[in-house]
Amino acid sequence: MKNMPYLPHLTFLALLVTSPVTGQSVDGLEDRGTLDLRVLKSKPDSAWDARAVEHLFNRAGFGAHNLDLRRGLRTGQKMLVGHLIRGEDEGPRFVVRPVEPDMEMLKGGDEEERRKERNRLRNDNRRQGQEFLNWWVSRMLEGQSPLRERMTLFWHGFFTSDSTKVRLAELMIDQNELLREHALGNFGELLHAVVRDPAMLIYLDNTSNTKDSPNENLARELMELFSLGEGNYTEEDIREVARALTGYGIDRRREFVFNARAHDFTTKTILGVEGRHDGRDVVDILLAQPACARWVAGSIITYLEGAAPDQERLEAYAEFLREADYELGPMLEKLLLDPEFYRDEIVGARVSSPIDYLVGACRRLGADVRGELIVRGAGLLGMSLFEPPNVKGWNEGPAWITTATLMNRANLAGVLLGTIGAGEMLVDPLDDMELTEEEMASMGPEFPLDEAMMGDGEMMTASAEVEKEKKSRNQGNLMAKVARAIGSGGHHPRISLGARLFRSGASSDREIVEFMCSSLLAIDAPLETRRMLVAALRTDREAQGIEPGALVKKTMAAEQVLRRLAHLILSLPEAQLG
Numbered sequence: 001m002k003n004m005p006y007l008p009h010l011t012f013l014a015l016l017v018t019s020p021v022t023g024q025s026v027d028g029l030e031d032r033g034t035l036d037l038r039v040l041k042s043k044p045d046s047a048w049d050a051r052a053v054e055h056l057f058n059r060a061g062f063g064a065h066n067l068d069l070r071r072g073l074r075t076g077q078k079m080l081v082g083h084l085i086r087g088e089d090e091g092p093r094f095v096v097r098p099v100e101p102d103m104e105m106l107k108g109g110d111e112e113e114r115r116k117e118r119n120r121l122r123n124d125n126r127r128q129g130q131e132f133l134n135w136w137v138s139r140m141l142e143g144q145s146p147l148r149e150r151m152t153l154f155w156h157g158f159f160t161s162d163s164t165k166v167r168l169a170e171l172m173i174d175q176n177e178l179l180r181e182h183a184l185g186n187f188g189e190l191l192h193a194v195v196r197d198p199a200m201l202i203y204l205d206n207t208s209n210t211k212d213s214p215n216e217n218l219a220r221e222l223m224e225l226f227s228l229g230e231g232n233y234t235e236e237d238i239r240e241v242a243r244a245l246t247g248y249g250i251d252r253r254r255e256f257v258f259n260a261r262a263h264d265f266t267t268k269t270i271l272g273v274e275g276r277h278d279g280r281d282v283v284d285i286l287l288a289q290p291a292c293a294r295w296v297a298g299s300i301i302t303y304l305e306g307a308a309p310d311q312e313r314l315e316a317y318a319e320f321l322r323e324a325d326y327e328l329g330p331m332l333e334k335l336l337l338d339p340e341f342y343r344d345e346i347v348g349a350r351v352s353s354p355i356d357y358l359v360g361a362c363r364r365l366g367a368d369v370r371g372e373l374i375v376r377g378a379g380l381l382g383m384s385l386f387e388p389p390n391v392k393g394w395n396e397g398p399a400w401i402t403t404a405t406l407m408n409r410a411n412l413a414g415v416l417l418g419t420i421g422a423g424e425m426l427v428d429p430l431d432d433m434e435l436t437e438e439e440m441a442s443m444g445p446e447f448p449l450d451e452a453m454m455g456d457g458e459m460m461t462a463s464a465e466v467e468k469e470k471k472s473r474n475q476g477n478l479m480a481k482v483a484r485a486i487g488s489g490g491h492h493p494r495i496s497l498g499a500r501l502f503r504s505g506a507s508s509d510r511e512i513v514e515f516m517c518s519s520l521l522a523i524d525a526p527l528e529t530r531r532m533l534v535a536a537l538r539t540d541r542e543a544q545g546i547e548p549g550a551l552v553k554k555t556m557a558a559e560q561v562l563r564r565l566a567h568l569i570l571s572l573p574e575a576q577l578g
Contacts, residue, residue: 062143137359214239350396525569
């Protein structure tokens with residue numbers, strides 16, 4: 001790969017190894033074993049300890065600062081889980097501004113006036129979409145209602161819609177607010193609302209679903225992805241559900257409308273239930289299926305734990321959800337209090353999504369970061385909010401990590417800490433890289449929000465070379481957006497790692513590395529890695545003429561040394577897990 005930016009101690013990073021080591025103590029560092037993405041350090045059976053608190057915040061929120069961990073320990077597990085379910089005062093809401101065209105100008109103006117009006121519409125639409133995403137990520141960073149925002153993100157990937165097809169930011173915002181409103185509420189009510197959601201109706205082409213020309217897209221995804229899962233319905237069921245959903249569309253005010261003239265009022269048989277069904281009947285029929293509770297419970301558990309539950313546990317949660325009439329709060333409370341949720345196989349074993357990595361790093365650092373930088377950075381790492389790759393949402397887990405994204409994660413960690421500027425980000429991660437057929441198949445729509453509003457959103461099939469060029473161009477566009485979010489003056493976070501060290505009592509190089517690793521990593525770094533971190537810290541400290549133990553004196557030089565250490569730690573393989 002050519003032209004990669006310089007990272008402080010990049011050669012040191014290349015030397016980090018996870019080879020077996022003995023149980024001896026080296027430089028006062030205890031051997032905690034080697035990194036294995038599946039086998040983690042053990043937790044005492046009884047423990048509601050810092051490790052369990054951190055795991056809860058990582059999965060039911062977006063990471064925790066040391067102060068959050070201390071409060072969580074004092075509060076206790078049951079009270080903390082209850083607090084997460086209830087949330088706090090959520091603060092000011094986002095105010096949507098309808099983007100309305102000047103029809104007089106579009107119809108009666110000259111060519112230049114019409115062009116300017118179209119540009120205004122496009123820019124206003126794009127700006128509002130970006131402002132909302134910045135607002136959403138700011139809520140994740142603030143952490144007032146972490147579980148609600150976590151579940152809003154989950155439902156965004158479960159009930160997917162794509163702004164490049166929906167086109168209007170206002171509708172995507174309304175859908176997101178709908179998901180937030182019901183995120184911890186009743187799944188049945190949420191499913192009923194989604195079937196009438198304008199963004200969803202556009203995304204899955206139900207606006208063209210009429211009795212004379214049925215469209216099965218919404219019907220298929222409603223059964224396969226939103227309620228039952230594959231294998232629990234027939235193709236005939238899909239056709240019947242599509243007929244029941246005919247006439248579900250939107251009006252000129254961009255609101256849901258039922259068009260009786262387009263609806264098929266004849267008798268339909270859906271999953272063995274006969275009647276003159278409409279959309280409300282369809283959802284009620286789906287909710288009555290045992291497969292629905294299994295699908296929903298399994299999807300939530302898999303998302304939050306990072307691993308699918310065994311069949312016995314899945315059935316127990318599905319039965320609980322059915323008996324609770326699909327109320328999500330009680331099920332989530334049960335899950336977050338379940339000892340299995342804290343088992344060693346899953347604690348710190350999930351590869352963090354781009355949003356998790358960036359928001360989590362900011363929360364652990366206590367860094368004051370604008371939402372736009374996180375939104376743009378996550379897009380560069382493959383997670384553009386409002387633009388999931390396909391109707392199935394994002395592929396979670398190891399799929400997030402490639403050579404390019406790992407390097408860009410390290411770069412962005414440096415940006416968050418102020419150790420890397422915009423100019424060092426502008427590289428082409430596709431240089432000398434060939435795309436596989438799987439990568440080609442996984443590429444989703446790439447049209448930006450402003451172009452999608454006025455365009456038809458269609459994508460033409462292209463050769464592999466053309467697709468490679470498109471992906472490279474899109475990456476360059478994403479990098480440019482990150483650079484704009486950073487700004488020409490660079491990002492200067494308001495954090496003081498020296499002050500945190502002073503409060504912790506850590507002063508020696510070894511103690512500082514131990515404290516920083518504990519603060520920034522969900523799992524232990526191997527002994528050899530920590531030894532190398534100590535060596536790197538010592539080398540950097542001595543190069544700056546700073547005496548041993550003097551890094552806590554809050555000088556600018558000391559702060560920069562500590563930030564470079566934090567940058568190294570956040571670039572480790574262990575930092576990609578949460």
